[in-house]
Amino acid sequence: MTTKYIKKILEAKVYEVAIETPLDAAPLLDDRLGNRIFLKREDLQPVFSFKLRGAYNKIAWLSPEERKNGIVTASAGNHAQGVALAAQHLGIPAIIVMPKTTPQIKVNAVRRRKAKAVLFGDSYDEACEHALALSKEQGLPFVHPFDDPEVIAGQGTIGMEIIRQHPGPIEAVFVPVGGGGLIAGVAAYIKYLRPETKIIGVEPEGSAVLYHSLKAGKRVTLDKVDIFADGVAVKLMGEETFRICKKCVDEVIRVNTDEMSAAIKDIFDETRSIAEPSGALAVAGIKKYVEATGARQENLVGIISGANINFSRLQHIAERAELGEDRECLFALNLKEKPGALKAFCRVLGPRPITEFNYRFSDPSQAFVFIGLAVKGREERESTLAMLNGKGYRVKDLTGNELAKLHIRHMVGGLVKQDINEVVYRFEFPERMGALLDFLSHMADTWNISLFHYRNDGATYGQVLVGVQVPKAERKAFQRFVNEVGYPYTDETENPAYHLFLGDPDRTTCD
Structure with missing residues (x-):
């Protein structure tokens, strides 16, 4: 009940x-x-x-006998600070297990409260398993973050x-x-x-x-x-x-x-x-x-x-806020590779403010443009898209394309006009020393990295885009490697934003 x-x-x-x-x-x-x-x-x-509320209430209701030797918990952030402050106020020792990826500012905040910060594992789940083991070994109450x-x-x-x-x-x-x-x-x-x-x-x-x-x-x-x-x-x-x-x-x-x-x-x-x-x-x-x-x-x-x-993290958040409010849209489009093409395009756009413009020469007949436009809402985005297509431009809306927002807008260029057996994956690498080396150590020596882009937005994981040359006969082996390495991933090999600006644009269109 x-x-x-x-x-x-x-x-x-x-x-x-x-x-x-x-x-x-x-x-x-x-x-x-x-x-x-x-x-x-x-x-x-x-x-x-x-988080302070629940942490303190749990610890305060422990009997003097239960809490005399201290408590233990696991957390990557707010619960850790709540437990640390609660334990400090009650004058009892606290062991807080935090993932190795925890930003130093949060580790320092826990230690300033006189709690013992133990860094273990790359994720909360790994840290929690270690905290539960310590709780059992040392006979200390475990302060659960929520359950x-x-x-x-x-x-x-x-x-x-x-x-x-x-x-x-x-x-x-x-x-x-x-x-x-x-x-x-x-x-x-x-x-x-x-x-x-x-x-x-x-x-x-x-x-x-x-x-x-x-x-x-x-x-x-x-x-x-x-x-x-x-x-x-x-x-x-x-x-x-x-x-x-x-x-x-x-x-x-x-x-x-x-x-x-x-x-x-x-x-x-x-x-x-x-x-x-x-x-x-x-x-x-x-x-x-x-x-x-x-x-x-x-x-x-x-x-x-x-x-x-x-x-x-604020720069990344400010960048995404405009998209979240439908105040910016991201388009990919073809421009004819000839003098005056850009000027003609800007005249078609009219007074709409351009927030971003990335251009990449593709071949003597065409170029691909990654453009950001300030708009006043979803309706203006859709009407602008329809207007440009109506004027003969081949335009693809990338506003909802996560690969485009995280990586492509920061690295446009480097088209590959031939089949190099490239697969492209987006990973979340834990922010700790050796994460890239761990990834490379598990990878077969016969596979060559052909593309690499890293972004950190201040979180505990970095956003990584990796291109690897893998013969078609070895794709299943590569997929096993991706699964076994243990980093969260998304297969972006067929993402149109990749093909338009980094791969082979003949494999997709802006339509």
Whole structure:
């Protein structure tokens, strides 16, 4: 029964370290969306995240005997800082296992709280296995990041505050979803007191563990997760959190990287604070909900769950925000290779601002152009595409092409006008020393790397595009290598953006 959580939430001890965060109005979003938007500001907590609530509540309810020798946990970020602060406040030792890929700023934050940071593995799952082994070996309580009743109750105090701060009707509360601790706690409390209020989870499209689990009627383990919103990059949600979500969650909305980036900008415009990608999920979900339902004059609450973001990620986020707001479009097109062709094209474009222009000579008769244009929305993008095609230009819309956005726009050029048996894969390399060497060490000596492009947006994984010359007879062996090396990947060999600007344009068209 979820009703047991009401008492737990009311008795939670979170306020010994956490603050009651404000529920701020968002007038700019109100005007744009035609609804009354409220932002629950968990980014203002002492560790800039809601995670402090659940971590402290769990540790505070341990008996003196249980916690006398300390506690252990695993986390790559916000939960780690919450546990570290809770343990420091209670005067007990804490061991926090973090992946080797964890940015140094987060490791330092944990150590400043006098916790012991142990770096192990490349992912949360590997770090968690090691933490559980330490817990068993040393007899220390393990503080789970989400799948624990006391953690869930601690996060549920956010729902309690929302109801107290907004006593009037609330049509929907939008909650970021990772392992499910936050949405389970908030949903259990609000649904008990306000069953008419919708609880809507918001997840990245590439790590929608709750969406797929609810659809299947059971917990689903994802094969891979998108790491842009690393705070919610979970392959399997908690058993207890899923039980509560099945009973209390009305809907799950999925959003993409561009929509999260645009939401980060929206939050900045409203508050002058910078949310992390997972922290901006709720606002992205509100925008998508309003667009899909046509909701008007409703009271909609979004939980801004955290603001622990590396400064180096901001350039990438700003770049993607324009696409997420449909204020920029990316096109590929053919231009005749003759004097005056570019001038004629610009005259056809008219006053539309060009945000990016990349040109590559292809052959004496044609050139390929990668162009970014500022637009005022999806309708203008579509009308511009139709207009250019109507004027005789062969244009392909790459606005939704992830390869184009991550790599091609930064490396246009280098066409290969012959068959070199090239396969092209997009990888996520862990940000640690030796990741590339590990990759190359597993690769057969007979395969030659023909293309390589690396981008880091300040996350724990780098985005890598690799071209490798592999004879057709060895493609199955290469696929086995790709699977065994263990890095998340996408096969981009047939992506038209690759063929237009890096491969053989005769294998695709701009139509």
